[in-house]
Amino acid sequence: METTAPAAKRTGGRSALVLGAVKRATEELIEEKGRERLTVPMIAERAGVNPTSIYRRWGDLPTLINEIATYRLDPARPLPETGALRDDLTGWAREIVEHYSTPVNAALLRGGASVAGERESDCLRNRRAEATIFVGRHPEAGITPDQVIDHLVAPIIYRVIFLPWSLDDTTAERLVSDLFDLPSRA
Amino acid sequence: METTAPAAKRTGGRSALVLGAVKRATEELIEEKGRERLTVPMIAERAGVNPTSIYRRWGDLPTLINEIATYRLDPARPLPETGALRDDLTGWAREIVEHYSTPVNAALLRGGASVAGERESDCLRNRRAEATIFVGRHPEAGITPDQVIDHLVAPIIYRVIFLPWSLDDTTAERLVSDLFDLPSRA
DNA sequence: CAGTTAAAGCAACTCTATTTGCATTAGACT
DNA sequence: AGTCTAATGCAAATAGAGTTGCTTTAACTG
Incomplete structure (x- = not known):
């Protein structure tokens, strides 16, 4: 077999x-x-x-594109490890924003999006794995991988795809800031 | 001319x-x-x-798909208006999740994604307009349209595209809850 | 209720993607 | 080195997308 x-x-x-x-x-x-x-x-x-x-x-072409899109950001690259979750995430988010600010990578992402859902082709699965590592290092912060995905990765990816012009080098910090500081409201 | x-x-x-x-x-x-x-x-x-x-x-096909994707969720439909921002957003988010839980709409969204950025084809621009209306009604809450996009719309869309199986009828509330309640952390 | 002509249909044609069978090249293993 | 055969190249065949010119239909206008 x-x-x-x-x-x-x-x-x-x-x-x-x-x-x-x-x-x-x-x-x-x-x-x-x-x-x-x-x-x-x-x-x-x-x-x-x-x-x-x-x-x-x-x-076929979709398969090719998806493969390339998935492995473009080296899964083996070193991740930030500053000792503080907030700083780790900030550095990481900056890197992701920068990565997808390149037209090549943005285009690949959109290509990946168009074939996602159909197969196991989540070209962002590595991001989730990384998010898990970060929060795992700092369980005391009480942040879940899902929250990192929802409030850090998702907004970046959303903007890359639909509002690329809205990304700049303050985006990462703003999002991390929201994630940590969104005050309780009435 | x-x-x-x-x-x-x-x-x-x-x-x-x-x-x-x-x-x-x-x-x-x-x-x-x-x-x-x-x-x-x-x-x-x-x-x-x-x-x-x-x-x-x-x-061509991309144009067709984009057009359909853009106007699928009726821009003229009535929006929630409960008097409380949080409830408005919850209802609205629920509606969006439900909308994109339909395979048709999810597929159209992915199609829209693959042509986005290239033209003015942001098939989600109506969502931004709606977000603006909501926060405009409750300026005292101190939430910006960008925050609604980043922490409510983006996570939903992200999951629709890449992790469709992760959407359920608790998603909307969870995200709104994060948006309002994410406590300050060290 | 015509007349005008935008929009749809039809058909032949072009262009290019995809498939297939076979020949050639060159990795991997002994 | 020599053998086996995976992977590539090549070329012809197929198929289907997209184009074009012309005809027909029928939606608006007066």
């Missing part, structure tokens, strides 16, 4: 080159033309690769 | 029928197949309309 992944047999050399070229080409083109005007042959040409190779590897 | 809009000349009768049929067909199909596998000819067939008519009216 093969519950264990089929495991790609050839990962280096030419295959890796193609992979990289396709990835790069997709990123460039999605930024230039946007998700809606992107096609597989277009990517293939830019990558100097045969379209067939793309179809055979990924099956 | 025609800087002034061409202005549609025929709005009733057959035109209206086509419009309705196309709208309905698009909604059905985007739910069935998802944004990515939707095509104009497909819609035309389901609607019993000639593809040409769609191309000529809307130009």
Whole structure:
């Protein structure tokens, strides 16, 4: 039986080159033309690769886009660890805002959005994992991963997608501030 | 010169029928197949309309989807007006959650997301207008439209798009509660 | 209740995405 | 090195999207 992944047999050399070229080409083109005007042959040409190779590897464009969107922000990068939850989250949120301020990444996110829900393709699942790490370090703060998602990640992502012009380098701090300081109101 | 809009000349009768049929067909199909596998000819067939008519009216699929996504939640519907901001927002948020719990509307939203940013196609602009009305009625609460967007609308939309299974009928209240009650923390 | 013409239909055509079978290249393993 | 075969390339075939010119229908106007 093969519950264990089929495991790609050839990962280096030419295959890796193609992979990289396709990835790069997709990123460039999605930024230039946007998700809606992107096609597989277009990517293939830019990558100097045969379209067939793309179809055979990924099956279709949505799959390709989703894969790239998911792993763009390195899941292995170091996370802020200042000792204070608020500072950790501020640094982290800043990084996310900055990341998605790049047109490439914003475009990829929108592409990811259009295929989300259909499969297990939540290209932001890594963000949730990271949020969990942060709050786990400071249980005394009484903040839940869900709250971080709802009040920090969600607003950023929402604005990236629908109101990109509204993002600036004060956004992260403002949101963290809301998260911690929203006073009780009558 | 025609800087002034061409202005549609025929709005009733057959035109209206086509419009309705196309709208309905698009909604059905985007739910069935998802944004990515939707095509104009497909819609035309389901609607019993000639593809040409769609191309000529809307130009392309993204435009069509965006238009439908924008006006799905009737902008003229009555808004909650209980006298208390918190209750208004709770009712409103509930309505939004319920709206997007329908697969059709969720799919349309994702479709809207994939074309957002590229044009003035913020299919959620009406939500912002509504938020402004609510906080405008209760300036004493000290809540801004931006905060409503960030902490109420954004989390809902985020979950609709990426984590649809996480929405339930407690979501709206939870978010409003966070918005009002998030205690100050160290 | 005509006349005008916007909007829809139709059909042939173009263009481009996607598929498929086969040949070629080159990773991985011995 | 040599073998096996996964992965790519190539090219022809298919399919379906989108375009265009023209015809027909029927919504508005007077």
